[in-house]
Amino acid sequence: METQFNQQKNSFFQSTTVKMAMVGFLTLILLIPLAFVKDLISERSMRKKEVTEEVSNLWGKDIYFYGPILKIPYKSYDEYNITNPRTGAVTIEKKITTKNAFFFPENFNSKTNAKKNTSLKRGIYNNVVFTANMNFQGNFGKLNFEKLGIKAEDLLWNQASIVVKTTNLKSIKSDLNIALNNQKLNFESKSDEDNFYGTLESDKFDYNTLNKSNALNFQFNMEYNGSNSIKFIPIGKKSIVSLDSDWESPSFEGAFAANDTTKAINKKGFHADWKILDINRSFSQQHIEKIPNLNDYAFGAKFIETVDEYQQNERASKYGFLVIGLTFLIFFLIQSISKISIHIFQYSMIGLALIMFYTLLISITEHSSFKLAYLIAGLSVVAMISLYSKSILNKKFAGFIAVALTGLYTFIYVIIQLESYALLVGSIGLFTILGAVMYFSRKIEWK
Structure with missing residues (x-):
């Protein structure tokens, strides 16, 4: 009787619904360090404004x-x-x-x-x-x-x-x-x-x-x-x-x-x-x-x-929740389709790597251009997560994740650069992503 209870307990924690709930909860938890990153960007932006104001006072203000x-x-x-x-x-x-x-x-x-x-x-x-x-x-x-x-x-x-x-x-x-x-x-x-x-x-x-x-x-x-x-x-x-x-x-x-x-x-x-x-x-x-x-x-x-480096960093960080959520969703779909078990700790490591993208981005931007910083930070995070995925999944899925993350970061960069058409392009992109998720998840057993 005890053995049957333990099996039911283990079966419950291994169910797709519980795993999905845990991944969702982890996504919400990762919003805390993401908020700290946004505060860091705001702090650096305020520091630039203070320096600019100081120089303007010495050099000359509005005429x-x-x-x-x-x-x-x-x-x-x-x-x-x-x-x-x-x-x-x-x-x-x-x-x-x-x-x-x-x-x-x-x-x-x-x-x-x-x-x-x-x-x-x-x-x-x-x-x-x-x-x-x-x-x-x-x-x-x-x-x-x-x-x-x-x-x-x-x-x-x-x-x-x-x-x-x-x-x-x-x-x-x-x-x-x-x-x-x-x-x-x-x-x-x-x-x-x-x-x-x-x-x-x-x-x-x-x-x-x-x-x-x-x-x-x-x-x-x-x-x-x-x-x-x-x-x-x-x-x-x-x-x-x-x-x-x-x-x-x-x-x-x-x-x-x-x-x-x-x-x-x-x-x-x-x-x-x-x-x-x-x-x-x-x-x-x-x-x-x-x-x-x-x-x-x-x-x-x-x-x-028009848009300084801190404004671009701030706009990029606003899409942090979207990047984390979609990345976790990709891993969750791979896990559900391939029946490969991914531990919640491994999800945590992947989430922290995604957060590190923004700290890399702002630190490199301050010493170069936003475009170069985005490229270096994006390639670094994609490479790290892809290599980590190779150790917990197979090469085929790791390659798919590398392509998916590259496409996701490219999509975010395009939205950041656009001004008048950012909402239009973003809406079309998210609609396409939703359609792809619905297609690949149609045969998943949710029981």
Whole structure:
């Protein structure tokens, strides 16, 4: 009786259903080390972002350019009622204060060439930044003080100046001066309540002296060290901006789209043009007291890495459960069809080998390309599992496993590289795999 009970007990643990349940449970257990691998990828990615941020702070961050703006001070009169405490008589006194009127240019033309710099390396991280050479030309037209309610006799013409608001003051690498009708004026930085922008203001000049022909032409150059993006505020009544770079993966963003007829992107870089008229945006050409915040109208290009190595590693790790599950399924089908017994410990070794693929992938990627790292890690894991399979199965099944794993890793790589069609290709691939599993498992005895 005891012998029969033991035989029934052994028969129960050797049944296909129990083996399938144990393999499924092991698959779930292996999600724990897979989660640790994902945390490792996130940690390394955060470390890269920290290093990139550190280098950007030293080299130069995003470039926002807002100017040039003509600034003309004027006298403002404030009236106060003064009551005599003894007699009760009321007198009116005027207090004179100085305020500022700001005028945007009639025409604003900019040509910028941004060249990437790959020499800044911190440890294993390459930080791609750029140097932007920016040329600005244009003119200020007739000034309309009537819209601002300012009388001509109150204007302080001899205290006029040019204001430029921009980020990255510390990363400007050129001497700063501006030519107004061929007269050169120097810029110097000024304190500003705006924490986003820094302010450059020119030497004072007499507007009437320079503006003899009713046109104030300007021309100046600036050289920046920057990273991430270059953006402009279209303050000209007609703003024409041209941007060239050897960066091969830009993202054009902001309130205005680049001209499709002249926009070009290739492996050598990109070129983009913008033309914005005053009717395309809803702000005036003249302002009083303070320069308005017009960041919502900014436009330009962002210099991006479409998918960096950590993003690719993260995407690969998301398919870890699929790889482990399908690999175990292949072994389980072989075991069920061939009647060869595979111990749960052997499944564990195979699962750990599959997890090691991702640690190999990220460690090799940091010192080479993702493509090469994927090839080395994939071949290593396929070779290890195939040789291990040869010891527990026969040569024919080991060869089949090698081909199946190679196809699986190739399929995952193709999905990772695709962007627009990743979901479509993945769905078709999984549907095909499901069909193959249903076909090969149709004659398995599940009792």
